[in-house]
Amino acid sequence: AGAAGAAAAAGAGAGGAADGTFSFDLPGAGSFSYVDAGRDGDGGRATPASGTATPDAPKSLGDGVPAAPVPAGATFTGPRAPTIIYASRTHSQLSQVVKELSRTRYQPKLSLLGSREQLCVHPKVSQETGGRLNYNCRALTTDGKCGFKNRLDSFLAAEGEAAPIRRGQDDDGHTMDIEDLAKYGREKNVCPYFLSREDSIQGGADIVLLPYNYLVDPAARAGLKIALQDSVVIFDEAHNLESVAGSAASFDLTAADIAGCIDELDQAVALLQSGAATAATLAAGAGVDSEGGESNLKAEEANRLKNILLEMEELIDKTEVGPGGKTFPGSFVFTFFGRWNINYKTKKVVLEMIEKVVDMLMAQNATAGGLALSRLASAIESVFRYKDNMRDIIEHYRVHLHQPEKRGGDRGRRSTSFLGGRGGASNGKTFSFWCFSPGVAIRELKLLGIRSLLLTSGTLSPMDSFAAELMTPFPVRLENAHVISPEQVVVCAVGAGPTNVRLNSSYQNRDKPEYKSELGRAVVNFCRVVPDGLLVFFASYSALEGAVGYWHEDGTWARIGKLKHPFVEPRSSSELNALMTDYRRRIDDPSPPAIGPRGAVFFAVCRGKVSEGLDFADRYGRAVVITGLPYAPAKDPHVLLKKQVLDERVRAAARQAPSSKGRAGTARTAEAPVTTINGHTWYNQQAARAVNQAIGRVIRHVSDYGSIVLLDERFASTAQRDRISLWLRNRIEVPSKFGHTMGRLTAFYKANSGRPIPPPKREVLGESRSASRDPSPVAYDDAGAGATAASIIERNRLSAVRRTAAPVAKPVASKPAPSLLQALVEGEEAGGGGGGGGAGARA
Known part of the structure; x- marks a missing residue:
């Protein structure tokens, strides 16, 4: 099937044209190069x-x-010396790195890269978002009409070669994070986005800080001026690397996307036929002949692209798929696009045409704005990015056509959050091109000549499977103990509640009234003994919302509210910041009532926003309760295919080495053997990593203390306990009764009640420097x-x-x-x- 797909895609380059296809005077069909880039x-x-x-x-x-x-x-x-490129998942995490770096005696030249949305200071353009903001920025800067960018050269010349900004510092010598950089640009009346990308700053940096996607997404990486050759690349919070890298190499074209493309092309055709798309209205010159002022995008061309999409929509709609969808080999993507003569040779012409249409709609402030066409262009670019990647597509990709579930609730959300996909529910079918080996993105980095690759996180374990997922041997590995002493943490695996009802949040059990009642009684008891902040994590949003809704009805919520101020993680990110501020305010209340709630309890979701990157140090997180195992939806097509791909890989490794047996195989690379894991093992390990990540919200530094309660009977099994982080594994206690757990927690908090809380300021390690800009708790007391x-x-x-x-x-x-x-x-x-x-x- 792979060879047939390749031949179809390659042969389409010289074909003739029918209505709805592209026909260009091109050389004969090219050939695909099957290159083993890993050797x-x-x-x-x-x-x-x-x-x-x-x-x-x-x-x-x-x-x-x-x-x-x-x-x-x-x-x-x-x-x-080699440049250090330091990547993390979010800018908030990078800001924490900047804070820690500023506390040390090292003062490297630092470059921090952000998006236009984060750094634009133009009073009008900065009010836009997404593609429209990027378009307006390009339009102004191309025409030399952005004064903030125009002032850059004179500003840097006036500052001189020794200016603090060239080291990533403000005028006071403070290392800047992304918010500081934006503020600096406003104060200096220059563009911080282009300032950070100046050759003299970005090119001369010792350390470059950037988000993951700037490195693993080839399209984003192409826009950087970073020389990766002989650099040292560090991925912090690397447990996210699998989903981010897989997502960067995948796409979903929903029925809504294709319909949106057709609507946008209708608008474009109407504008072109009416003569409205002229040089006078196209501010950036998009799609306009620079000499004559006439649009060089013809209505006939836009109509041809529209006809292709109409045929594509019809083909997808009439293809029969079962309840689980229909899966094709990865190479089928070439057959699919080849039907309309879209291939390696014609992709440039197609993408240029789409770009002209999008820019024209942006310039005209059209309703759709070209967003759907931009997604289509990104999909085409993903498929035809490299001409020699056929081997990867055959081995590591699958095409899946499926009908997303119409209920827009937890299942679809869990799926995309879990595997980093970008698809969403729609009324029609979705055409998905999924990469199941994030190692493809990592290998691209290696082929660009990086010197060293370092991955760091608190939840990489087990490392064998993580290395297998990235298809990269890591001969140097370190799994540390924690810096805290044993009396600073207690871990209990609890299998039954106060009335001895067993606690098991499996899908079959979590909606039973007796389970939710017992879970509520346990949480009420924890609210009584845990001081200050308490975190309670659920396996999914539906589990969280089901429990909270039930507690409102049976009176449990009111009992919780008498002990602590309750907060529930919202699905929307925009609501979280205000909620976190109120949560901290409740805990910081200097005069809590003599009778009434003291402190706060935050109900959140594993793999949610609260479980990743937020700091609940000291009083903000004295305990974390995990109410279940956050398995991905077992019948989700992405999960099923991922497990299938891993199982196929294990079987292939076993055929190469017939003596190997068991749950893992061994695949040889040019560097060293890489252990493979089967789908079942991967499925369990992903849930365990989500648990470990949620646990990591508490005990944030050497002076911190807190308790961890694993509130599900399955955590008592040896298999589940062995998946908990190394620093906790041997500390897990399994009390025989719930009362024993409460006694253990009461004694623990009593013993630690006199432990001093670190002040919010401290001296920098190695030299004296003001810490007034950083009110966060200290790392060392x-x-x-x-x-x-x-x-x-x-x-x-x-x-x-x-x-x-x-x-x-x-x-x-x-x-x-x-x-x-x-x-x-x-x-x-x-x-x-x-x-x-x-x-x-x-x-």
């Missing part, structure tokens, strides 16, 4: 482009940077704790510079702060000296 042909040794490791000892850190220790205070000349944590890092880290000579003396205090590379060298030398607490604290 470097050097006898099995991983080259620097492979990114993860090399068996051979490194000769240097980079061109011209010696591997031997460098004397303290030495000045580095010649080629620069005294020098000893800092030294201990630093010594743990020192014992486990890999050398940035190989130690080949005796350590040299530390630099004297009067010397200026070192560059990032110098600081790493100093840390290496200090580690080699064996000098106790001082070296640990500085490291």
Whole structure:
């Protein structure tokens, strides 16, 4: 099927035209190149482009940077050290990184990249969103009519080469996050978006901070000026990488999308036929002949594209699909688009035509604005991005035609949240092109020549399966214990409630009145003993809403409200910030009532907005309760196909190595074997990672404390407990009765009641710097704790510079702060000296 699909797509390049197809005078049909991009042909040794490791000892850190220790205070000349590219899921997470970096003695040149929506300071353009904002920005800047961008060159010339902005700092020397950068642009009357992308800032940075999608999405990556060759790429919060990378390589074309494209083309044809689309109305010159002022987009061309979409809509609509949809090989996508002569050779013409239509609609302020056509263009670009990716598409992609469920409730939401898809419910069928191997995106990065790839997160475990998903061997792995002491946490797996009704939130059990009543009684008891903030996580939005609705009826909600102020996670992100502010305000209340609610309880969802990236340190999160296992919908087509693809991969690995048996296989790469996992194992591990991520909302630093309650009888099993994060696994207690759990919690909070809460400010590690801009809780409450944590890092880290000579003396205090590379060298030398607490604290 793969070969037939390739031949059909390739052969379409020279075909004739019928109404509704593209016909161009093109050379004969091209051929697909079946290239195994994962093999470097050097006898099995991983080259620097492979990114993860090399068996051979490194000769240097980079061109011209010696591997031997460098004397303290030495000045580095010649080629620069490798650029560090630091990616995380959201800008709020990157802002936390900026805060932590500003607390250290290192002062690297920093570049922080954001979107136009985050950084535009134009008073009119910034009021727009999405595609319209991007279009208006391009229109003004192309015509030289944006004063904020026009002032950039003179501003940078006046600031000079040594200006703080060239290091990512404001005039006071503070390292800026994305909000600071936007504020800086407004104050200086320059565009922060283009300022951050200046060659002298982005190109000269030691560290570049950006969101995931800027790296894993080829379209977004193409717009950057970052040289990935020989760079060090770090993905923080890397447990999200699987879904983000898979989503970047996938698309869903819904019936609403195709209908929207047809409507937009109707508007375009009407504008072109009426003569309204002229140079006078197309402010950016979109689709306009630059010499004559006449639109170079013809109504006939727009009509031809419309006819293609009408035929596409009809073909999809008349294709019979069963209850679970109909699945095709990944290569079928070429057959599908090839019906209308859309292929590698014609894609450029098609995409240019769509871009002209979209720009014309934007310029005319048309109702639709070209959003549906933009989605179509993105889909075509995804399919025909690389001519040599046929092997990947055959192995790792599937085309799925299905009828989304008409109920717009939890199931559809859970599905897209779980696997990072972009589809949604509609009345017609959806054409989906899904990538089931996020390693495709990671391999693209490796082929671009990155030197090292580092993934870090609190919930990567089990690492074998994570490496398998990314199709990348990681020979260097570290799974740490926590920095806290045993008396700062208690973990209980509870299988029954106060009246001894078993607690099991499986799909078959969670809607039973007796379960919801018992769950409510347990939560009421926890509200009595847990001080300040309490977090309660459910497996899904429907489980949460079902329980809360039931509690409103049976009086449980009123009982909870007498003990703590209740909050419920909203489905809409726009409502969350105000809710979080009120939640913190309730906990920070300096004079709570003598009788009435004290503190607050937040009911949230695993894999929801609260479970990811929000900080509930200290009083904001003294306990987290997990009410069930957040399995993805078992019958969701994306989940079913994912499990099927993994099972096929295991069988293929078993055929290559007949002696291997069990739940995993081994697939060889040019670098090292990569273990594969079957669909059932993956399914369980994804639920476990969501649990571990929710657990991570509490105990946020070395002085914090809190309890974790696993409120489902399934957590008592050895299999489920083994999936909990390593730092908690051996601390899980299984009380025989609910009363024993309450006694354990009461004793725990009594023992920790005298533990000091860290002040909101602290000195920077290594040197004195104002911390007034950061009111968040401290990470270390005294020098000893800092030294201990630093010594743990020192014992486990890999050398940035190989130690080949005796350590040299530390630099004297009067010397200026070192560059990032110098600081790493100093840390290496200090580690080699064996000098106790001082070296640990500085490291």
